Amino acid sequence: MHYLDNAATTRVSKEVFDAMKPYFSTYYGNPSSLHESGIKTRKAINQARKTIASLLHADPSELVFTSGGTEATNMCLKGLAFSNHTKGEIITTKIEHHATLHTAKFLETLGYSVFYLSVDEEGFIDLEELRSLLTNNTLVVSIILANNEIGTIQQLQEIKKLCEQASTYLHVDAVQAITHIPIDIHALDVDFMSISAHKFHGPKGIGALYIKKGIELSPLIHGGSQEKNRRAGTENVPYIVGFAKALELGQKDLAEYRKRLDDYSNYLLNRLNEQGIHYRLNGPSIGKDRLPGNINLTFPDCDCHDLQYHLHRAGIYVSTSSACDSSNIEISHVIKAIYPNVEDHKDGAIRVSLGTDTKYEDIDAFVSEVINYINKG
């Protein structure tokens, strides 16, 4: 098996799993209980929160644990919308994750006007378009920091400046970016940030929303006073512990890891070039503007779903990022956004996403099967 789908999810690392295990059946007390067993798990949550905050340069009180990135983004956008009674506009982009796009669509039904910024062929927003849309009626700008499909890393500092000038909130979806590019939340000075642990060898079902100190949000889930009244429900202690451990491990040797992933990416593209395979790399060139390890490829006249199936049969796991409606398989909205002409996006795209376990033989296997598939035609 050659797992090249690390942007979809990652395996839980042994260290993370080991850190989580005691909190399933040894230290299982409710963190709200005032006895030894509950105190133990409360302490574990507090320590995990401090570890995460320290690694991301935030204050522990600014983190709210959620079930993952999607809930974090919902919490931010809906929480702002529900608590705001003066501003009626939201700005986002056409290449957001569905967590953002579908939440924005929902908020449209409540009367909010949502503007979807266009992107260029590499997936970058036009800062002038953003500037022109920002008004004193803009509630929030929601931007994906590193695109999950094509890897585009937006110019966050410039976006932040524009938001500041317009006195609007800035929410950043950093789900794919964490442990791939350096993140210093206070230096970035964003208002909200969505995070998900399973993208960096933590467990699925845990994430967080960073909320800058002083900002009030309406909670999505009402009940007990957990998370300082911002997210009710008994805390998922083992997963919170696993989240912190995964982030701790993922932030280690980040520069070396990024270089390694870029080297692997270049190796893959060079192998395709050597073999004379025609392809298009969707998104920016490998380097500082692209998420390390993300390689999104279109092979002309090759149906991406058919190729993905062929690779699956050969034990090579990649993704197409397609979506479905009731009767059609839709080419990814991100690919459509960067190539609006049907001729340019009709073949779809294959996303190869490398990770900590990737080896040269995984890439060789991928290239070899792509060649087999193309030669079959």
Added chain:
Amino acid sequence: MANKVKITKQGKVIYEGNILDIPIKEDFIIKKSIEVFDDDDPCIIHQSFVIKEYTNELLDLLKESPNGCLEKDELKDKIAFIDFTDIEQICIQLLE
């Protein structure tokens, strides 16, 4: 790249084209979806996946046959998923 097949019935071509576009019986799609995903109400992406599973099985059968051609009774149970009437009367040929 997709393989092409020709399906004839009593000497008359009733289908010629991409193997992935062969009509598959709805109940077989559900049956395979339950087998693969344990899902009796698959979305279009999962339906598409199980259709590929069927066409892949068909392709393997065609490749194993000496002249790249499947005929009549010999394999009718194995190709019962194909949505043509009188399946026992058809001949399927893999085109080069």
